[in-house]
Amino acid sequence: MPYNHSKYRPFRTLLLTIAALLLSASCLASEADQTDTPWTLPAIVLKEVPFSVTIANADALQQRTLFVTVNGKAHQGTLEEGTLTFTDLVSDQSPAQLTLSSNGHTLADAEITALPGWFSLIPALMAVTMALLLRNVMVALFVSLITGIWMVYGMTATGLGHAILDACQVYVINALTEREHMEVVVFCFLIGGMVGIISRNGGTMGIAERITRVVKNRSQTQLSTSFLGLAIFFDDYANSLIVGNTMKKISDTMRISREKLAYIVDCTAAPVSAILFVTTWIGFQVGVINDGLSTIGNFDESAYSVFLNSLMYSFYPVLAIVFVLLIASSGKDFGPMLRAEQRAFHTGRVLSPAMDHDSGPAPEEKDLEAKPGVPHRAFNAVIPMCVLIGVTMVSIYMTGLASPDRADDSLREIIGNANSFASMMYGSVAGCIVAFVMTLGQRLLTVHEITDAWFAGAKAVMLVIFVLTLAWALSAVNTELHTSDFLISALGDTLNPNLMPLVIFLLAAFMAFATGSSWGVMGIMMPMVVPLAWAVLVHNDMTGTEHLHIFYSSVSGVLAGAIWGDHCSPLAESTLLSAMASGCDLIDHVRSQMLYCLVVGGVGMLIGTLPAGFGLPWWLCMLVGAVLLWLIVHYFGRRAEDTLPAAQVEVNHGAAESA
Known part of the structure; x- marks a missing residue:
C-alpha cells in the first residue's frame, strides 16, 4: 500500500x-x-x-x-x-x-x-545537473529528493516543511526496508569486508605482483582488466566489486588513471551480464517480457524466445564491449579520458586533483594496505574470490532448480528462474569465511586484526550505500510523480512502426539517466512496450514474419536504452559501484566516461537501431558499427605516452618517481 x-x-x-x-x-x-x-x-x-x-x-x-x-x-x-x-x-x-x-x-x-506533465521531470533533472555542477552527488540527491517530495505534497508552504521532515523519516526508511535494497546493501558490505581481509593479508598485493610480471605495458593491463570483467559475467554487481578492487593496485603501478579503470569496469559489467545467456539478469528480463506478452492475444512465442531474438538487436551493449576492447588494445583515448590518462602517465597522479585525498591515501585506504611483514601470496586472494564465484554459480543453479516457475530442465531456464540475490549472499558469506580461515590458519593476522580489516573494507563502501539509498528514495518520488507515465504518454501517439525501436531506445535511455535504475526502467517499460509494439504492428497490418524485426528491436530497445542511460547517469547503481570499487571519484567517472558512452550510443542508435527498424540485417548493422568505432579510435584517439616530447616525458617520469 x-x-x-x-x-x-x-x-x-x-x-x-x-x-x-x-x-x-x-x-x-x-x-x-x-x-x-x-x-x-x-x-x-x-x-x-x-x-x-x-x-x-x-x-x-x-x-x-x-x-x-x-x-x-x-x-x-x-x-x-x-x-x-x-x-x-x-x-x-x-x-x-x-x-x-x-x-x-x-x-x-x-x-x-x-x-503540468513536465513538472515530473524536475527532480530527476535537478539531481543530475546539481551533481555535475557541484561535484557532490549527496547534496544533489538530497536537495532533489526534498524538491520532489514537496511537489508530491502540493508545493505549499507547509508542504515544504513536511517534505524536509519526511525525506529521511519516510522515503529513506522506505527505501531501506525493501528487501531487494537491503540485499544489495548487505552484499556490498560482505564483499567490502572480504576485500578488506584479502587486502590486509597481502593477497591482493600478491595478485598485483603476479600480473605485473606478466603484463609489460599499459595496454596489456587494460586488456587484462577487460578480460577479467568479461570472465566474471554472471552478475554486474559482483563484476564491478571484484574487478575494480583486484586491478586497482596494478593499474596504479602502470600509471593508468582511476577514471580509465572505472570506465573499463563499468562497461564490462552490465553490458556483459545483459546479453549473455547464463546470468542473473535473465530471470528478470524474461519475467517482464512475459508480463507484456500475457496481454497479447494470438501470440504463441515464448518470453524466452522473444528475449533471445531481441539480443541480436542489442546494439549498445555489444558495441560498448567492442569499444572497451578497442580502447584497451590500442592504448588510445580522446576527450576527458585522454586528459586523465595524460595526468596519470606524466605525473603519476592516478587520482584527479578534485578528490579530497589526492595527495595521499585516505584513512580507509591505509587500513586496507597489506600489513607490513606479511608475505604477498596471491592464493590468499584468489581462493576466496574463486569460492565466492563458485558458490554463487552453484547457488544460482540450485535456487533455479528449486524454482516452482521453472519451465523445463534446460540450463538457461533454470538460471533464468534463480534467486540471484540470495545466491550472491551465499557466495559472499562463503568468501568471507574462507578468507578468515586462511588468514588465521597461516597466522598472517590475529583474530582482532582480521575483524578490523573486515570492518575497514565494509567502511569503504559506506559512501556508495548512502548514495544508493538516496537514489532509491528519489526513484520512489519519481514513481509518485508519474515521470515514466508522462514520458510514455507524451510519445505514445507519435510512434511510427519503423521508427518505434529508436523512440523506445531514446525513451528508455532518458528514463534510466533520470532515475539511475536500468532494472527499474525495464520493469516499468517492458510490460507496456511489448503490447504497444505489437499493437502498432497489428494496426499497420505488419504482423508477418518479415516485420517481426521491428517487434524484437523494440524489445531490445528497452534493454539497450536502459543500459546506455545507466552508463551516463551519476545516479546509477552500476556507476556508483564501479567508481567505488575502482577508488575513483563518482563525478570524475561520469564526466570522463560520458563522451565514450555518447559516441557508442550514437553509433548504436544511428548505425544499428535506426536502420534495423527499416529492415537492414542486424549483423550488417553490428559490423558497420564496430568498424566505425575502430575508425573513431584510430583517427581521433591519441596515446598519453605520445603527447609530450620524449625528453620531457623522461623529466616528468623522474620527477614523479623522486616525489
Whole structure:
C-alpha cells in the first residue's frame, strides 16, 4: 500500500476524520446496507496523463455498480481478485475533482493536485545537473529528493516543511526496508569486508605482483582488466566489486588513471551480464517480457524466445564491449579520458586533483594496505574470490532448480528462474569465511586484526550505500510523480512502426539517466512496450514474419536504452559501484566516461537501431558499427605516452618517481 502522507499532518488528519464521519453518517442515513469503501488515491496527478484509483477488498461491492467521476466524467471500474480498479482517469484542470458514487449516492469526494506533465521531470533533472555542477552527488540527491517530495505534497508552504521532515523519516526508511535494497546493501558490505581481509593479508598485493610480471605495458593491463570483467559475467554487481578492487593496485603501478579503470569496469559489467545467456539478469528480463506478452492475444512465442531474438538487436551493449576492447588494445583515448590518462602517465597522479585525498591515501585506504611483514601470496586472494564465484554459480543453479516457475530442465531456464540475490549472499558469506580461515590458519593476522580489516573494507563502501539509498528514495518520488507515465504518454501517439525501436531506445535511455535504475526502467517499460509494439504492428497490418524485426528491436530497445542511460547517469547503481570499487571519484567517472558512452550510443542508435527498424540485417548493422568505432579510435584517439616530447616525458617520469 502506498504511504498515506496525511498521517503526519495533524490538522488535516483531524479535518479529514471529521469529514469522513459526516460522510459516513449521511451515507448510512440514505442507504442502510452501505459498506465502507476505502479508496486508494494518488498523491498527485499530471494533467492529460492517465491515472488510476483502486478500492481494496471490494468483494462485498461486486453486487453494486460503482463509478468514479473526474471533473464531471464518470468511469466504471473492473473487479479482479477482490480489487476494484478504475483506469484511464484523466484530468485537464487542477485540482482534479473526484467523486465515488453508487446507485446515485455519493460515497466519497476528493481533490487531487494536478501538475503540468513536465513538472515530473524536475527532480530527476535537478539531481543530475546539481551533481555535475557541484561535484557532490549527496547534496544533489538530497536537495532533489526534498524538491520532489514537496511537489508530491502540493508545493505549499507547509508542504515544504513536511517534505524536509519526511525525506529521511519516510522515503529513506522506505527505501531501506525493501528487501531487494537491503540485499544489495548487505552484499556490498560482505564483499567490502572480504576485500578488506584479502587486502590486509597481502593477497591482493600478491595478485598485483603476479600480473605485473606478466603484463609489460599499459595496454596489456587494460586488456587484462577487460578480460577479467568479461570472465566474471554472471552478475554486474559482483563484476564491478571484484574487478575494480583486484586491478586497482596494478593499474596504479602502470600509471593508468582511476577514471580509465572505472570506465573499463563499468562497461564490462552490465553490458556483459545483459546479453549473455547464463546470468542473473535473465530471470528478470524474461519475467517482464512475459508480463507484456500475457496481454497479447494470438501470440504463441515464448518470453524466452522473444528475449533471445531481441539480443541480436542489442546494439549498445555489444558495441560498448567492442569499444572497451578497442580502447584497451590500442592504448588510445580522446576527450576527458585522454586528459586523465595524460595526468596519470606524466605525473603519476592516478587520482584527479578534485578528490579530497589526492595527495595521499585516505584513512580507509591505509587500513586496507597489506600489513607490513606479511608475505604477498596471491592464493590468499584468489581462493576466496574463486569460492565466492563458485558458490554463487552453484547457488544460482540450485535456487533455479528449486524454482516452482521453472519451465523445463534446460540450463538457461533454470538460471533464468534463480534467486540471484540470495545466491550472491551465499557466495559472499562463503568468501568471507574462507578468507578468515586462511588468514588465521597461516597466522598472517590475529583474530582482532582480521575483524578490523573486515570492518575497514565494509567502511569503504559506506559512501556508495548512502548514495544508493538516496537514489532509491528519489526513484520512489519519481514513481509518485508519474515521470515514466508522462514520458510514455507524451510519445505514445507519435510512434511510427519503423521508427518505434529508436523512440523506445531514446525513451528508455532518458528514463534510466533520470532515475539511475536500468532494472527499474525495464520493469516499468517492458510490460507496456511489448503490447504497444505489437499493437502498432497489428494496426499497420505488419504482423508477418518479415516485420517481426521491428517487434524484437523494440524489445531490445528497452534493454539497450536502459543500459546506455545507466552508463551516463551519476545516479546509477552500476556507476556508483564501479567508481567505488575502482577508488575513483563518482563525478570524475561520469564526466570522463560520458563522451565514450555518447559516441557508442550514437553509433548504436544511428548505425544499428535506426536502420534495423527499416529492415537492414542486424549483423550488417553490428559490423558497420564496430568498424566505425575502430575508425573513431584510430583517427581521433591519441596515446598519453605520445603527447609530450620524449625528453620531457623522461623529466616528468623522474620527477614523479623522486616525489
